[in-house]
Amino acid sequence: MRILGRGRIKTVLVTGGAGYIGSHICVELLDAGLEVIVVDNLSNSSQEALNRVEKIAGKTVLFYQIDLQDKARVKTVFETHTIDAVIHLAGLKSVGDSGRLPLKYYQNNIYSTLVLLEMLEQFSVKNIVFSSSATVYGDPATVPVTEQFPLRATNPYGRTKLMIEEILRDVANSSHIQVVLLRYFNPIGAHESGLIGEAPNGSPNNLLPYVSQVAMGQRDKVLIFGGDYPTIDGTGVRDYIHVVDLAKGHIRALQKIAENEGKGERCQAYNLGTGHGHSVIEVINAFEEACGHKITYKIVDRRSGDIAECYANPNLANQKLNWRAEKTLPEMMKDTWRWQTKNPKGYKSD
Numbered sequence: 001m002r003i004l005g006r007g008r009i010k011t012v013l014v015t016g017g018a019g020y021i022g023s024h025i026c027v028e029l030l031d032a033g034l035e036v037i038v039v040d041n042l043s044n045s046s047q048e049a050l051n052r053v054e055k056i057a058g059k060t061v062l063f064y065q066i067d068l069q070d071k072a073r074v075k076t077v078f079e080t081h082t083i084d085a086v087i088h089l090a091g092l093k094s095v096g097d098s099g100r101l102p103l104k105y106y107q108n109n110i111y112s113t114l115v116l117l118e119m120l121e122q123f124s125v126k127n128i129v130f131s132s133s134a135t136v137y138g139d140p141a142t143v144p145v146t147e148q149f150p151l152r153a154t155n156p157y158g159r160t161k162l163m164i165e166e167i168l169r170d171v172a173n174s175s176h177i178q179v180v181l182l183r184y185f186n187p188i189g190a191h192e193s194g195l196i197g198e199a200p201n202g203s204p205n206n207l208l209p210y211v212s213q214v215a216m217g218q219r220d221k222v223l224i225f226g227g228d229y230p231t232i233d234g235t236g237v238r239d240y241i242h243v244v245d246l247a248k249g250h251i252r253a254l255q256k257i258a259e260n261e262g263k264g265e266r267c268q269a270y271n272l273g274t275g276h277g278h279s280v281i282e283v284i285n286a287f288e289e290a291c292g293h294k295i296t297y298k299i300v301d302r303r304s305g306d307i308a309e310c311y312a313n314p315n316l317a318n319q320k321l322n323w324r325a326e327k328t329l330p331e332m333m334k335d336t337w338r339w340q341t342k343n344p345k346g347y348k349s350d
């Protein structure tokens with residue numbers, strides 16, 4: 001077993017570890033020689049993802065099917081294991097649902113975090129990495145976006161991210177806990193084995209799962225939300241980042257806090273993006289290359305709340321975390337397509 005840094009991180013609790021991004025992080029943690037404990041209520045995921053993680057890594061994950069809001073059960077995990085760091089991904093993430101069900105989002109995302117932080121304090125766990133989002137920048141005045149840009153969320157989901165960032169900043173200032181806030185841009189792609197990937201329930205909200213279902217013939221056509229944005233071709237531009245690059249960023253973040261323990265920044269935010277924007281049309285064209293056939297699309301009205309363009313300035317993460325996104329858009333498409341064709345029904349077997 002390996003230990004990260006002077007702070008000696010060897011056992012990591014991953015909340016939401018059965019989910020899309022969490023499962024890829026588990027693979028990287030196991031590959032780095034760390035022990036991995038997952039707490040997930042499986043509300044938006046499947047335990048099969050963790051079976052596949054074990055298959056890829058050739059190592060085991062300790063899994064607890066627990067809702068993070070259930071303080072008594074979460075406490076038993078902290079009583080049973082010595083946890084050195086937490087990667088906190090668990091949360092609800094649909095922007096649209098959050099507008100319809102704000103209380104559900106505040107209850108689930110915020111209360112879960114409070115329970116978790118109480119455990120970190122009680123059990124003297126010193127390190128937490130939080131899954132934040134580019135959504136905390138709202139509609140940025142310019143691009144690329146740096147960590148210093150003003151923060152303003154435009155929907156309840158985004159506000160839970162912003163509130164949690166603020167809670168974590170207060171906790172870092174008042175306790176032994178060191179915090180890293182990772183602001184993800186648009187994670188896409190899948191592990192190159194084709195064993196784990198994004199498996200949305202119902203109709204996908206995000207572009208890539210939708211495009212891949214159209215490519216599979218499971219849906220008619222992609223509806224492009226808006227063709228009149230002030231962008232290269234009128235369609236929305238985003239910073240798509242391969243989920244494996246994103247997962248590797250978490251290992252670098254852990255390394256950084258392990259090395260920094262007791263000194264330096266107690267709460268630092270980093271953008272995890274490639275620094276490049278791609279339009280919806282560019283993404284569809286790249287996907288056509290990967291799947292080898294045309295994808296039908298239709299340009300329709302803008303989606304309410306969408307912004308024209310958003311991509312990261314990732315310099316801070318490049319420099320301070322010694323991390324850089326390496327995979328190209330064609331690789332992201334190829335890996336998505338491999339996952340989709342090998343698992344047309346996601347993790348469901350029938």
Ligand code: NAD
Pocket residue numbers: 015016017018019020021022039040041042043044045046066067068069088089090091092093108112131132133134184185186187
């Ligand atoms: P996901 O839904 O696949 O993973 C989240 C996991 O958390 C799921 O497995 C779900 O079952 C679990 N969960 C939710 N509430 C829980 C609770 N109360 N107790 C225990 N488990 C709970 O989503 P993802 O795409 O892997 O996202 C992971 C994190 O990254 C989320 O916090 C999300 O907001 C954030 N994020 C995602 C994106 C993206 O585009 N996917 C972008 C930026 C930030």
Ligand code: WQD
Pocket residue numbers: 093095132133134135185186187205206207208210222223224225226235236237238280303306
């Ligand atoms: C990307 C582009 C759409 C679907 C969302 C959340 C954000 C973060 C990532 C968690 C946009 C266009 C999409 C479709 C389309 N999640 N599009 N047709 O909106 O950048 O970000 O996911 O934190 O908080 O808001 O991602 O994948 O939904 O859209 O034309 O069917 O694709 O308009 O330009 P978005 P997305």
